[in-house]
Amino acid sequence: xxxSPPTSHTSxxxxxxxxxxxxxxxxxxxxxxxxxxxxxxxxxxxxxxxAFTSPKHFVAALSKPEIQRxxxxxxxxxxxxxxxxxxxxxxxxxxxxxxxxxxxxxxxTLIDIPVVLPPLVIGLSLLxxxxxxxxxxxxxxxxxxxxGVRVTxxxxxxxLAQFSVACAFAVQTMRVTFDQIDTRAEQVxxxxxxxxxxxxxxxxxxxxxxxxxxxxxxxxxxxxxxxGPILVFAGAxxxxxxxxxxxxxxxxxxxxxxxxxxxxxLMVLAAMAVLGVVRLVGTKVIR
Amino acid sequence: xxxxxxxxIRSGPFALTNVGLSIPENTYAxxxxxxxxxxxxxxxxxCGLRSVTSGRVLLNGSDMTRWKPGDRxxxxxxxxxxxxxxxxxxxxxxFALRVRHCSAAMIKDRVAExxxxxxxxxxxxxxxxxxxGGESQRVALGRALSFRPRVLLLDEPLNALDEATRDRxxxxxxxxxxxxxLTTLHVTHSRVEARNLAEKLFVLESGQLxxxxxxxxxxxxxxxTKT
Numbered sequence: 001x002x003x004s005p006p007t008s009h010t011s012x013x014x015x016x017x018x019x020x021x022x023x024x025x026x027x028x029x030x031x032x033x034x035x036x037x038x039x040x041x042x043x044x045x046x047x048x049x050x051a052f053t054s055p056k057h058f059v060a061a062l063s064k065p066e067i068q069r070x071x072x073x074x075x076x077x078x079x080x081x082x083x084x085x086x087x088x089x090x091x092x093x094x095x096x097x098x099x100x101x102x103x104x105x106x107x108x109t110l111i112d113i114p115v116v117l118p119p120l121v122i123g124l125s126l127l128x129x130x131x132x133x134x135x136x137x138x139x140x141x142x143x144x145x146x147x148g149v150r151v152t153x154x155x156x157x158x159x160l161a162q163f164s165v166a167c168a169f170a171v172q173t174m175r176v177t178f179d180q181i182d183t184r185a186e187q188v189x190x191x192x193x194x195x196x197x198x199x200x201x202x203x204x205x206x207x208x209x210x211x212x213x214x215x216x217x218x219x220x221x222x223x224x225x226x227x228g229p230i231l232v233f234a235g236a237x238x239x240x241x242x243x244x245x246x247x248x249x250x251x252x253x254x255x256x257x258x259x260x261x262x263x264x265x266l267m268v269l270a271a272m273a274v275l276g277v278v279r280l281v282g283t284k285v286i287r
Numbered sequence: 288x289x290x291x292x293x294x295x296i297r298s299g300p301f302a303l304t305n306v307g308l309s310i311p312e313n314t315y316a317x318x319x320x321x322x323x324x325x326x327x328x329x330x331x332x333x334c335g336l337r338s339v340t341s342g343r344v345l346l347n348g349s350d351m352t353r354w355k356p357g358d359r360x361x362x363x364x365x366x367x368x369x370x371x372x373x374x375x376x377x378x379x380x381x382f383a384l385r386v387r388h389c390s391a392a393m394i395k396d397r398v399a400e401x402x403x404x405x406x407x408x409x410x411x412x413x414x415x416x417x418x419x420g421g422e423s424q425r426v427a428l429g430r431a432l433s434f435r436p437r438v439l440l441l442d443e444p445l446n447a448l449d450e451a452t453r454d455r456x457x458x459x460x461x462x463x464x465x466x467x468x469l470t471t472l473h474v475t476h477s478r479v480e481a482r483n484l485a486e487k488l489f490v491l492e493s494g495q496l497x498x499x500x501x502x503x504x505x506x507x508x509x510x511x512t513k514t
Contacts, residue, residue, distance in 0.1 A: 184369035191334045192383040193357040193434065202382075206373035 046268065053261045061262035066238045067247055071266075073155065074243040078223040081162035085170040085219035086212060093174025093215075094200060098183065114168040122164050123232030127152065130233075157234035158241055162223035169222050170215040177211025178204065213281045221274040224267060288312045289333060289438050289470055294342035296325070296332055303328060305342075306496045308489060312347070313468040315461070317481040320491030326474045327366065329491070330440045333472070334361040346437050347470075357386075362431030362469070366442040368423050370415040376402075376426050377411040383434035401429045404463065421452035425459070432463065439464075441473040445480055457483045478504055 061067055092111070096104065114122055130140040130152050143149050151157050181204060189199045227245040234241040236250055244267050251260035289310040296303045303325045310316040320326050331337035333344055335356035344352045351359050371379060380398045389397070402408045405425040410418065415426060424444055431439060444460070445453045461484060464471050475481055481488060482504045490499050 182367075182369065184365055184367055185371050187336050187356070188363060188365060188369045188430075189371070189382070190356040191336065191359070191361055191363045192430070193360075193386045195357070198386065203371055 049261050049265055049268070053258060053265060057258040057262045058265075061251075061259040062266075064259070066242060067259070067263065069239050070242040070244055070247045070263075073158065073241075074224065074245075077155065077158045077162055077243060078220050081159050081166050081223045082170075082216050082220040084159070084163050085167040086174075086216050088167055089170035089174045089215055089219075090205075090208070090212065092171050094178050094204060096171075097175050097178035098186075111168055111171050114165045115172070119165065119226065119228030120232060123161055123229030126157070126161060126164065126229060126233040152233065153235040153237065153241060155234075155241060158230055158243060161229035161233045162226045164229060165226055166219035166222040170219040173215035173218055174208070174211055177208050177215070180211075181207050210281050214278050217274045217277045221271055224270060224274075288345070288347050289316075289472060290343075290345040291329070291333070292343040292345070294329075294332060294344065295340045296328055296337060297340050298328070298337070301325065301328070303494055308496055308498075310470055310472060310487060312470055314486050315464050315471045315473065315484055316487040316489060317485035318472060318474045318489045318491060318496075319476065319478075319481060322476075324491045325494070326491055327442055329496070330363070330365075330442050330472065330474060333438075334363045334440055335359050360434070360437040362434070362436035362439040364424075364427045364431050364439075364441045364444050366444075366446065366474075368427040370418075370423060370426060370430075372414075372416055374415065375411065376407060376413055376415060376418075376429075379415065379426050379430040380411075380433050382430065387434060397433060401433060404466070405429050405459065420448050421456060424448065424456055428460075428463070432467070432469075435467075436469070439469045439471040441471065443474055443476065445475070445477070453480075460484060478506075482506075
């Protein structure tokens with residue numbers, strides 16, 4: 001009755017056999033093997049550090065007055081630069097997240113420069129900025145004359161060098177934070193008679209607290225790890241501009257490997273504590 | 288009174304051109320239309336969240352086309368409600384009053400009155416994140432009504448609610464509108480909702496906004512009564 005090809009309900013031999021999906025073991029072996037090699041590298045490095053040092057070295061290193069001073073300066077400078085970063089990154093992240101304006105791409109690019117630039121170049125740029133002749137004077141002299149603050153090769157240079165890099169990371173975190181917060185509630189608040197400042201303070205900011213904590217800890221951790229810009233802009237003067245990252249360098253340069261490793265492990269502990277805080281408050285905003 | 292005169296709104300490839308609408312004072316109007324037609328866009332243009340390319344927006348006779356959203360006095364309940372996640376129910380009802388620097392006694396009285404009318408007295412101290420759909424709708428409605436707005440805009444306020452809750456909220460919307468005499472524009476897909484509430488019916492189709500007779504909502508005149 002029809003000349004359409006006959007349809008067969010008998011399966012070809014290959015489909016007649018029951019199908020087995022097979023083992024997933026090769027998948028996990030290959031993926032886990034490749035990914036695990038990196039985890040293994042980190043664990044091996046830490047294990048080697050631990051094996052190399054002993055509690056005696058720790059005590060010896062920590063009892064040195066230079067290192068005690070470096071620990072204090074590290075804690076203070078990292079905290080100040082992290083607080084400065086959050087103070088700047090929160091409004092900047094909000095503006096970049098909520099408003100599109102002419103030249104925003106340029107600001108986006110500029111903010112990312114400290115992230116991609118070699119750290120040493122940031123230190124060099126800061127040094128040049130503060131010593132570039134400005135009508136017979138320079139920024140360093142202006143700071144000393146009008147504010148009584150010496151910046152280059154002093155403690156403020158440590159904070160500024162840390163801030164220059166840490167703030168870029170804090171801005172990225174705050175921008176992602178605000179990007180993830182729905183703008184509808186802020187729009188409704190505008191219809192209720194609010195000014196933008198109130199919308200920011202009462203609606204956006206309370207929702208961003210996890211992001212703020214994350215940005216603060218990231219800025220702190222970045223500041224802790226900063227070395228290149230500090231070396232160039234603040235120098236590595238013992239009992240003055242020495243922070244823990246410079247301590248490792250200085251101890252290493254005088255052959256005190258045990259002290260360098262002990263201080264390195266101290267920094268690992270501090271970094272792990274910071275990462276723990278980020279994990280605790282939720283990593284959603286920084287992934 | 289809500290009037291739109293020859294409004295044109297452009298947003299990327301989407302455009303609504305020469306839209307006109309007039310809702311007399313103390314009237315409950317319903318706006319229907321398919322998804323993506325621009326119903327929400329029209330509400331946003333009225334409350335000032337979306338700027339219009341040309342035309343005028345008049346509320347109670349005043350030209351507010353260039354006014355900021357906060358100066359228009361529009362009570363707006365968006366489709367997603369957009370409650371403030373870090374605030375309590377009481378905080379929502381107080382918010383617009385605090386913005387207007389009302390006295391503590393006045394805020395207290397107004398919150399008590401709203402909570403009573405909306406039946407949310409027991410929820411006042413609760414955060415909004417764990418409220419049910421119907422409770423959230425009441426809070427959003429209370430927040431929009433709190434400052435005695437000039438007009439009320441509701442964007443599919445009864446969507447995603449079970450039938451019993453929807454019927455109760457329909458009743459509430461009707462009684463609130465009767466009590467306050469607010470000019471209301473309610474966007475919905477549902478003929479049932481429109482039939483229950485509309486005193487005036489507008490339909491947005493293929494970029495054209497037209498007033499339709501209420502008889503169109505009659506089940507016998509409609510092809511179905513889809514909700």
